[in-house]
Amino acid sequence: MGEGGAGRLRIGVLALQGDVAAHATALAEVGALPVPVRRPADLGDLAGLVIPGGESTTLSLLLSSSGIVEPLDALIAAGLPVLGTCAGLILLAREVVDGRPDQRSFGAMDIVVRRNAFGRQVSSFESDVVVAGCPGPPVRAVFIRAPVIEEAGPAVEVLAEIDTPMGCRAVACRQGAITVTAFHPELTTDRRIHEMFVSGIKTPHPHKIAIR
Amino acid sequence: MTQEKATARVKRGLAEMLRGGVIMDVVTAEQARIAEDAGAVAVMALERVPADIRRDGGVARMSDPALIEAIKAAVTIPVMAKARIGHFAEAQVLQALEVDYVDESEVLTPADEAHHIDKWAFAVPFVCGATNLGEALRRVAEGAALIRSKGEAGTGNVVEAVRHLRSILGDIGALAAAPREERFRWAKELAAPVDLVEEVAGAGRLPVPLFCAGGLATPADAALVMQIGAEAVFVGSGIFRSEDPARRARAIVEATAHPTDPEIVAKVSTGLGAAMPGLEVAGLETRLADRGW
Numbered sequence: 001m002g003e004g005g006a007g008r009l010r011i012g013v014l015a016l017q018g019d020v021a022a023h024a025t026a027l028a029e030v031g032a033l034p035v036p037v038r039r040p041a042d043l044g045d046l047a048g049l050v051i052p053g054g055e056s057t058t059l060s061l062l063l064s065s066s067g068i069v070e071p072l073d074a075l076i077a078a079g080l081p082v083l084g085t086c087a088g089l090i091l092l093a094r095e096v097v098d099g100r101p102d103q104r105s106f107g108a109m110d111i112v113v114r115r116n117a118f119g120r121q122v123s124s125f126e127s128d129v130v131v132a133g134c135p136g137p138p139v140r141a142v143f144i145r146a147p148v149i150e151e152a153g154p155a156v157e158v159l160a161e162i163d164t165p166m167g168c169r170a171v172a173c174r175q176g177a178i179t180v181t182a183f184h185p186e187l188t189t190d191r192r193i194h195e196m197f198v199s200g201i202k203t204p205h206p207h208k209i210a211i212r
Numbered sequence: 213m214t215q216e217k218a219t220a221r222v223k224r225g226l227a228e229m230l231r232g233g234v235i236m237d238v239v240t241a242e243q244a245r246i247a248e249d250a251g252a253v254a255v256m257a258l259e260r261v262p263a264d265i266r267r268d269g270g271v272a273r274m275s276d277p278a279l280i281e282a283i284k285a286a287v288t289i290p291v292m293a294k295a296r297i298g299h300f301a302e303a304q305v306l307q308a309l310e311v312d313y314v315d316e317s318e319v320l321t322p323a324d325e326a327h328h329i330d331k332w333a334f335a336v337p338f339v340c341g342a343t344n345l346g347e348a349l350r351r352v353a354e355g356a357a358l359i360r361s362k363g364e365a366g367t368g369n370v371v372e373a374v375r376h377l378r379s380i381l382g383d384i385g386a387l388a389a390a391p392r393e394e395r396f397r398w399a400k401e402l403a404a405p406v407d408l409v410e411e412v413a414g415a416g417r418l419p420v421p422l423f424c425a426g427g428l429a430t431p432a433d434a435a436l437v438m439q440i441g442a443e444a445v446f447v448g449s450g451i452f453r454s455e456d457p458a459r460r461a462r463a464i465v466e467a468t469a470h471p472t473d474p475e476i477v478a479k480v481s482t483g484l485g486a487a488m489p490g491l492e493v494a495g496l497e498t499r500l501a502d503r504g505w
Contacts, residue, residue: 121312
């Protein structure tokens, strides 16, 4: 574990833009050590990474200029556990509908997502959602100008679905070490999604990359 | 599973997503595209930037809905628009246009000298300006889902924004450190509801995000206010009144994302061309920050 971590898993939070602080609070509350990630050097010794909510177009630009794309691509390919919420989900998807043509995506999960699927902010909402693997009552899920998952490949496990004007759509999925939600578990005080992500990190060995 | 819209959490939630970002004033669809290309997290659609409102004088009102629609159609990021202080009918129009945030703004000419808009009555979230903690909490009590410093818009001079930020953050720190029994005196002196004063004292922060606005013109200005404690920045005249708006916009986005990395701020500040011409605050005829209470 990292310095000052004293046995806690070091989980990076991509800190270029978005609700980084809310994720850091949630991670700390489930016993992990949140580490802000802004530069390639920050990616060393992480046991996992959270890509937070924010504006996916902005995050896409800042990822490119910060030089994080290539090393993070390599880490994800090597099996780094990643939790992506909202914009994070968009950045991890294979294909984005209604995004910008130049929008960057890691393509780590075999899903097609539709950006701003519910329309503008006045259509944002919160709702009770049953999430597979979360024991107890439904999760109170906050959807902010949220995307939905239009298609999921055979390797993708759908964890939660909701009824939308477009029909039933997946809003939480898992594929290997990658978990995504269209909603924002970090905006409530319910920590079960973060708990599920952190406790699911099987290898206690941090993923290492060579820092130039 | 019923969907509940327009809760405080949903309204404040969008502001949470804008943290670490730059919200840019735009007056045309073309400028909105430039802003989005440069990495803006949102745009503020208006007919004139504050520097021009200041120069032209007269009554400044809500923008033409046609302009707001054109800007909404041009970009995929959130679109904000301004209503006059107290002008709830303008806010109703903006809500009907489905803007993502309404700015009840001192940059426009106030419509009501005694009452701000009852923002709880709206589904659309509101951002309001504040110069001190009492003003910020009165706006939150009225339903604002996001607070920004007022600064002194249209001047290219960051001094007032810094003053307002330091005042709000300084008082939050002092309040959080004060003994419990002093919270009632704080509420009285701030002219703010005691339950909000209690909430701030306990959390050590506002109940809503705190952004910075008013007079930002350079990447270093953004890095300054982010390090002081702003959670995102609004840039008004500073971008499209400068020599090279696209480059300056991009540079301010980078500086806002990396405020504590002076090497990055130095790199993006290099060869940006002329910033907007600045104004000395002491020489101003109209102090926009004095509007509202």
